[in-house]
Amino acid sequence: MTKTRRRGAELETAIYQAARDILTQGGLEQLTFANVAEQAGTSKPVIYRRWRSPLELAIAAIQDQIITENHGQLDEVNLTGQTLAEDLFQVLKRFTVSINTFNQALVITWFHHLDQQANPEVKDLLNAVKKIDAHAIERVCQRAQQRGELRAGTLSRDLQLMPFDWLRYRAFANEPITDATLHLLVDDLLVPAYQHALG
Secondary structure, three states: OOOOOOOOOHHHHHHHHHHHHHHHHHHHHOHHHHHHHHHHHHHHHHHHHHHHOOHHHHHHHHHHHHHHHOOOOHOOOOOOOHHHHHHHHHHHHHHHHHHHHOOOOOHHHHHHOOOOHHHHHHHHHHHHHHHHHHHHHHHHHHHHHHHHHOOOOOOOOHHHHHHHHHHHHHHOOOOOOOOHHHHHHHHHHHHHHHHHHHH
16 A cells, blocks of 8 residues: 655654654664655655755654653753752753653664764764753753852853763663662762852
């Protein structure tokens, strides 16, 4: 039976869903443009015109799922904490939800391709994720500065990204990330480090 050709937003939704289904069932190795086109009811040229590689499509499909389920990306979280620790916990709790949204596929993809950062395409994708992560922490720190918990200034990129890399590694290693894990990260590592840098 021939599948009905789709267009516009409906086609994009079908492509993303097909990519996520293939990733879940067969992993990144099975995510080819031919497989996605067949499952989404479209043609390979349509996909080639939009995404440069299966990896780029994988990241886009996962980010689409995360944004949809979490009502926006990480740096758009509506922060409601009354302290630096509470805001950090809120962001990182949301981050762990994002990790779990797609069976850790984003984490696995991230680590699997870290050795390919010389590839401009992969580097662009990883930098885009890092930019979102860093901006989320910048927003947390700005609120802490307004409350007088931190002095004016900007954290180093390493300190901004440290909690996300730490959590990605735990997820990749299949180690549990509980609220207790997040409190350890926030209370014992991040708050002291951020206060030392901007105290």
